[in-house]
Every structure is written in structure tokens, then in C-alpha cells.
Amino acid sequence: MSSSSDSLVRMINQIAANSMGAHDPVAAVVKHLHSFWTPKMCSDLKSSNLTSELNAVAAQALAAL
């Protein structure tokens, strides 16, 4: 577990929580990650052992990446 992964979990959960108003929240989160996250941040989160801490929308978005 790293400082980054903790932050990444918090960030993606927060992005998901704030995308609930969008038509398709999962798609909105995916778009956000593509626009603002480095590929490594995405892969780090995917490969971390913290994915169980993601909320539903965040988890779906990460899976859809």
C-alpha cells in the first residue's frame, strides 16, 4: 500500500460521488479519468489491493478503463 494508492482511492471515490448527477455516472467517471489522470495512476489503482474500498460507480468505471 502506498501513499499514492490511498490518495487514488479517495480521489476516484470522490469523483464518482460527484458524478452521480450525470446521465451515465460510470461513463462520466471514465471520461474524467481519461482527461485528467496519467495512465500510470489508472494502472496503479487497478493493480493495488485497495479496489475493495471503491464505491460501486468508481469500481465500474475502473473496470471499464
Place this chain on the structure above:
Amino acid sequence: MTLLHEPDLGTPAVKSDIEVELVIDGMPTRVPAGTSVMRAAALLGTAVPKLCATDSLEAFGSCRLCLVEIDGKKGTPASCTTPCEPGMVVHTQTPKLEKMRRGVMELYISDHPLDCLTCPANGDCELQDMAGVVGLRDVRYGLEGANHLDAPTDDSNPYFSFDESKCIACSRCVRACDEVQGTFALTIEGRGFDSKISPGGTDFMSSDCVSCGACVQACPTSTLQEKTVIQIGIPTRTVETTCAYCGVGCSFKAELKGNELVRMVPLKSGGANEGHSCVKGRFAWGYASHPDRQLEPMVRESITDPWRKVSWNEAITYAATRLKDVQAKYGQQSIGGISSSRCTNEEVFVVQKMVRAAFGNNNIDTCARVCHSPTGYGLKQTFGTSAGTQNFASVAKADVILLIGANPTDAHPVFASRMKRRLRQGAKLIVVDPRRIDLVRTAHIKAEHHLQLLPGTNVAIVNALAHVAATEGLLDEEFIQTRTEEKAFRDWFEFIKKPENSPESVEAISGVPASELRAAARLFATANNSAIYYGLGVTEHSQGSTMVMGMANLAMATGNIGREGVGVNPLRGQNNVQGACDMGSFPHEFSGYRHVSDDTVRHQFEELWGTALQAEPGLRIPNMLDSAIDGEFKGIFIHGEDIAQSDPNTKHVKAALGAMECVIVQDLFLNETAAFAHVFFPGTSFLEKDGTFTNAERRINRVRPIQPPKTGKHEWEIVAELSQALGYPMQYGSSAEIMDEIATSTPTFAGVSFAHLDKVGSVQWPCNEENPVGTPTMHVDGFVRGLGQFMVTPYVATEEKSNRKFPLLLTTGRILSQYNVGAQTRRTENVNWYPEDLLEMHESDAELRGIVDGSFATLSSRVGETVMKVTITDRVPPGVVYSTFHYPTSGANVVTTDYSDWATNCPEYKVTAVELRPSIKPPQEIGMAAADLGLELVNE
């Protein structure tokens, strides 16, 4: 290269569609109805003698020098207070007038010290000029009668002196303080012969005076005089430039004697400030020559070693070698850079270019990350461009002003003066702020509503305002239909109508009474022109971006976009935060807010720069710091920013910096961050820079050097040479060439060049073929993105909540005399107004904890603790405390957390759960500031 004298036409310009014709001294002329005879004459080139009139102030008619004769009218009216009438025949010079003026002048001089040759204003005194103009040759009245020659001088203000003996009681200073600044700190004391100027029966320093200097500028004599003029003498040449403090971006005349700066005088033709200034811009420039300033490059192997002063060549080679070593060892992505909103567009552009082209990654971010990144995000989503919609002058047409999370009288004083002028004319003000800022109630200003919300509940409030408009039939249907996306509107409309957004529901969340919310919403929605102005109290929250979109929704829903007097307007914190964002400082965007994944744009830059560029976004500052702690990010170039003091959770920042193998800091001073640096490049002050700043109204202003760089190199030269040393060729002959490259590559800047700016003064982008002189008001006929897009903005409470352990909410801000981390203002006489950080606390909270006014208290949050001096005040409600962050010793950011805006990671500075307990030790004794440590090492 001579001293610039801007013409003074005596009375302000009048706008009118009707013109009147008249004849002055035999010359026919036409002027807008309402123009004074004095101004009409001045426009013809005839200067009517005057003392109490100046064109920044309304006519007063007290000096009796500007008398004229008008055919068919009795007497000799004052030309300043007499409006032109059709068919008037005016004579400004007749034997009768000459005699009267000489008589009036004789009375003035009969009570004035005759020390012109040794007077500081000798050569720059209107009284002296007028004595010459009226041909005064003799004063028949001696000085033996009652006079004011022995009146005392008030030297209490560090920047100007008030020598009462030289005062002619023209009231220009009093009127400047009232009309221009809006502080009303001066008055005429007594009456008749005893009349004198007084800052309210006390000295200047103890008075309401905010030291903006408007009175000094207005004074026609040496009564109110800059101390630098008294010490140095009258300046002999002018360089027009731009202030380097806040995002207002005031234009100044730097007045010099040789290369020595004598004074800064605001430029009347300056688009942002129109001849006004604040204490920082006008007076607080002494830091540029402060002995703490570093002028030579330095390097060291380890941060525990002493600094070693080296040549530029050695420093640049050393830095490049270390960066290359880090990349060789840890990979291409292991380094990055931070650009500075304090630097010019040209400097910022080359820094981001160096990162993208020479570092070969997109790990470039800027200090806008920690202030207005949500503005960029939110306005781009809704309107299509990452900038405010208006010019500053627009506020003069607003009928209702909604001010959210901004404290303009402290942080954007020159704009605050404009706003106050409009409020005195009758515009209504709604303040949304947890703290009672001055504008809630100050002389002649009273907010209609103060929505004193709990920190962190902005989105709930803006939703409630929009809810009222939507459910009470106050929407601008026509605007919505013609200017916005239908589907997005329908989604938003369904959302905003929900009961959870009603004022009654929001009252429970925010603490703001529902009735007050409803009244404020109706006021905003029903006015002709309603304008939103906001600051970091909007952006520095976990829902900063949501809030920006919420405000954009409200403006669109009520049709308040696309003309003067309305709009959504960020008050930007730093002089060039708009520019730094425009120049491609964000890791996901090239200049002009174009995503790095956009192939067309990227190929254009690849061709222009002759190198391959990456298509994926790079790391933001907090991600850089996180991965530094993880050991993956190892090198950083920090341009003019002090992240160890300004960024949240200082402990985390310092740990990250300490984990890096190559930290390069380019700054004026050995700041807190420099304590962790291996290479220090001395930077240039704004007085040495040649370039442009872009202010909060998108205005691109020229910054011109008054002297060559004291360090021997322009900052863009350092960056270019470092790039070169890294193996990427970067060569410019001047900063003008950098702007040319910006213009070539960035559509919104296509029409910008130094030559164009030198010709027209300033332009507001977009400036291109369609808008050659810029765009004061945006989105007039359509949004940049075509149709405006409503965004659904649900309120999501921050995770940072008060609890039993940390029951108070801390919010932060700044004050008038200090600027941000104080690196500049702490090195000026401004410390006289604010010698240390203060923590504001409500009496009931203080009593509960046994904390008394003026004592020290330990401030703790879940990430850290520090000690601050407490001031007890009812400005903050119970449960909320407020502090400034201008001094490294108090370290307010030691306690702020790393929670941030969901979309942009802008830190949540405005909400930290804290607790306070009495402390006996002042902060200095607890830990030595890193900067002091750094200095010590140099001296060893």
C-alpha cells in the same frame, strides 16, 4: 524615456447621446451634454487655471481659480461646476478674470510656506504652477497674521507624510478617499480659517486609512507626499508597467530617477484600474531590493550541505546533469515542473514547454492548482472557456451583486473600490461568506443579505438560490431556449426543483435561514442585471468545481450572461494566474486549454517544437507529491512558488520534497521550499521582467523592465539554457519572440504581440482576427462552446467534518496589507499594519477554552498543529475560526488537510476541522522557520 504627464481635463468624462455646441475663447466646439466648461476648454487645449479640480473627482467648486465669463450670464461662474449649454460663449482669459485669479492666488500664497526651492514637490506642484500661470508677482498680505505655517507634520504612515503647513484645503484628498477609494477616512475638521484636513481626529496610522495613496496622488501640493520623493527627489522618467500582486493587474507608471525607482503611480489609462491602486501596488515594492534577495545561483549536493555560490554556467550544467541522472535512474516520468502565476506569460510558456519538450513528459502543473483550477474546469464545462466573462468596468452596470467567498476590500482592493462605488449608487449586494467581511457593513455600504453559511456548504446554497428561481417562475425562459442545450437544461430543471434543494432543506445543512435564502434568490433573479463575483471561498473546497458550475447554472437560468453588468467573474488571486493557465500550465492541456490528447493540436506543437509530445495527461502537484513519497517521482523544477508554505498539509509536502533527489527552486528569496532544494536559481522581480501578465478579466498587460535583471539573466533565459543543457534546443532573442510563438500556436492569442500591446495598451483575449482589440464581454451572441450547458450539481458534503475531537471549522484568508505567503510584503513596511498572523475566534468559543484576546493558542487538526495569536471577534460565528497564512512561523498550512476538489484537486483550504487550546509559547519558539535555516546555511 521622459516623465509621462497624463493630461488632467479637470472634471470626469460624461457619457451622453446628446451633444451641445458652444464657443470657448472664439473656438467652436461640441461636447456631450453635461460636460463641464472646464473639461470642454481642456479638450480644446485651453487649460483653465484650477486647484481643487482634477478629472478623477467630481467637480467641487471651492478654489475659485477656474472662474470664467459667459456672455449673457451674470458674474464669474466656476468652470468646473458649470455644465456646457447650447450656444454658450465662454471667455477663459479676460483682464477681469486675470485680476480675480491673481487675487485668489495671492490669498493662498499669503498662508503658504515660501520654501519652494527646498520643497519636495518643487517642479511637481500645482500650486507653484498656478502661481506662475496667473502671473502672481507680489503678495501684499504678510505672514505676521494668523497662519498655518507651524502646523505639524504627521509622519505616522510609513510611505507618505502629511505636512499640514502646505495644505490649501482644496479637499481633493478627502474626495479621493470618498469617491475613488470609498473608505471615507478623511474629513475637513473645523470650519472657516480653522479648517484643516484630518483623518478623523487621529493620526493617519491610527485612522481608517488603508494607505491606498489616492489622497497622495490627488494632492496638488506637497502636503501629502511620498516619502521616497522626499528622500530621493522628483522622478525624471517613466516606465509603464503592471503590478505583480493580485489578479486585478493594475497598470502603473514606474517613475524613476536614472535606474532608481522613486514611486509607483497608477496609470489613468490603465484598463483594469483607471488610475487607482492599493497599498501593495503603490507602495510595497521595496522587497525587490531587499537584502534577503538572492542574486547568484547556488548548488549543493545534499540539502544538509551549505549552499555554494556558482556561476550560471555551472549551476545550469549541474541542474541538467542531476535531472538527467534522475531520469536515467527512475525513468522519463520521474521528473516534472511547477510554473508560477507570479511570473510572466512568456516565462510560464517556456517552463511548460521545457517540461513537455525537454523533460519529455506532461508533468507540468501550476499554483493555479491550489487556487482557481475549479474555475477553469467549471466554466469550461458550462460556457466552453476557462475564464471570467466580464471586464472589471462591467460592475458599474450591475444592479445586484452576488459576492461569494471573496473579500475584495482586502484581496482585490482596487476592484473593491469599483464595486463600492456602484453599491453607493444603489446596486444591491448579497454576500455569501461564513465570515462577516467588511462589505457586509462598512461606511455607506450595507449588504442586503449576508448568507452566513457553514464552511463547505456553498453548493447547497447556490442550488437553493436556483431552486427558488426555478420554482417561483423567475427563470429567463427566452435565454434558456435560445442560448442553452435543451436536454441538459431539462435534466437540470428536474434536479433543481427537487425538495432537497429547497431553501427549507438547505437551511438545515448550511445554517442560513430559508426566508433569507428565498429573499436573496428573488432579489438576484428579478433584477435587470445581476452579476456574480467570487473568490477562493468558492474554489478551495471539495466541491469547488461543482460550485463554479452551480454559479454558471444560476447565471444562465436567470439570463445573466453575455452583456455588461452581469456574468460569472472569478476574482483571481495572483497577478498572472489567468495567464499561467492560458499558457498551458496544466498537465492535461496545451496553451489555450486544448487537451493533450487532441491529435491536431499536439501535432501542431510537435511540428513547431520539433519533438514528439505525449498524448496522456501528466501528474498534478498533489500526485507528484504522493508519488515522491512512494519513491517514483524524484526531480522537480519549481518556478517562483513556495509549496512548502502555501500548499496544504505542510508535513506531507516537506516529506515529499525531502524524498526527491533533485529539487530546483527558482525564486527571489530562499523560501521555505528552498530548504529542500539542491539547485537555486535567483529570479527577477517584476521590475526587471519584460513580458506580459493576464489579469482576472483576461486583460493582457505589458510588464516592462525598469532595469536589467539584477541576477544577470532573465528567467526565460535560464529556462531556455536549462532546456539546452538537457539536450533540447530552445533559443529566443527576446521575450517578444516567445509571445510571437504563443500567438502562432494559440488561437485566442493570435492577435497579440508586444508591438500591438505597446500600441493599444492592453487587450482582453480572445484577441484575434475577429476581435483585433480583444473581447471585454464574452459569450455575447453565443457561448464559446456554442450553447451553454447546464450541469447537474448535487451537494456532496465534504469528508472533513467537525467532530468531538476537532469541533471547530477553520477557514483561511488574507488581509489587505499582506500578500499570500508574505514573501514580498513581509519584506516591506506593510508589516506595520499586520506584524503577525492572527486567528479570529468567537467570544463564546474562546471563553469555553479559556483563551483570551491577544494570547497564543495551539491550533490542531488531524494532520498537524501550530501556534497562533488569537483575536476575539464577532466577525466569525461560533464554531468557525479564521486565520491568515502570511507568516511562515505561524504555519497555518501545517493544519490544513489534503482533501481537495473532486475534479481538479484544488485543496480544501477553506474547511479544516480543528481544536484550540491555550498556549504559553509564541510560535517562534516552537520551531525555526525553514527559510531562516536556509539563510543560516548560506552564512556559514
Place this chain on the structure above:
Amino acid sequence: MKYLTWTDEAALEVVREHAEKPGPMLLTLQALQERFGYVETSLLPSIAKELNVSRAEVHGVLTYYSDFRTTPPASRQIHLCVAEACQALGVRDVVKELAAAGYEVGERSKDGATDVVGVYCLGNCALGPAALVDGNLCGRVSAKSLVAQVTS
């Protein structure tokens, strides 16, 4: 004249009584002077705050009118008209005689009990020299009659 002893709290109450009236500044200052006999300058910032004006503005008004006092008055007051009509009717002699009796115009009397103020016209020219003694208008005054009144 009996005045209340100045306290900031009591004074602020008077200020608040008048603060919402149109053009409240003069009304407020007059009310304070009526109640306490003077206006304590240390309260100016608070008065300004209540009236939503600046401290300097209050100071300007307070110093413009010579009738406003910023220190507690003596227990008795003489306002003697020294304008032209009363001069024609001999007020200059009254002034001299008053001074000789320890009542210098423009100062507090030697016994500390009376303030003697020169004013310009009380509108009682036909009966000059005129004066106000503790606010009561008197005509055909002499030094003797004035002293008698304030020492009775």
C-alpha cells in the same frame, strides 16, 4: 442644567435610537449632547459604525459646529452674543466686565462653575446685549446680571 454621566453603553443606546432615522448624524450628536452635555470622542468609531459612516465623517461634523462639545461642560452655561447688533448695544463692555469678574469669554470661569461662550446672534437683537443662560434667552444683559444668574 443636569446631564447624565457619560457611559459608552448609555450613549450607544441614544445613538441606536436615532441611527435609522433619515439623516441621523446631526440628530444623534445633538441627542448625545442634550443627554450628556458633550460627546466623548473615544466613542466616535462606534457612533460611525452604528450610523454606517466613517469615523472621519462624524469627526468632521462634530468639529464643524462650534456648539458641539467634546469635554464635559461646567455646571452653568453662558452663551453671550458678541455679534454686531449686540456690540452696538455695548456687549464689548460686558465682555470686559465679565473678564474682570473672572468670566473670560471663550473659557471656563475662574471658579470652574461656568462656561462662557461667545456666540454670533441669538436673534434677540432688539433687546441686546443678549445671552443664553443655561439655555434660557435673556435680553439687556450686563456682566452683573449674568454673574448673578449663574451664582444664584
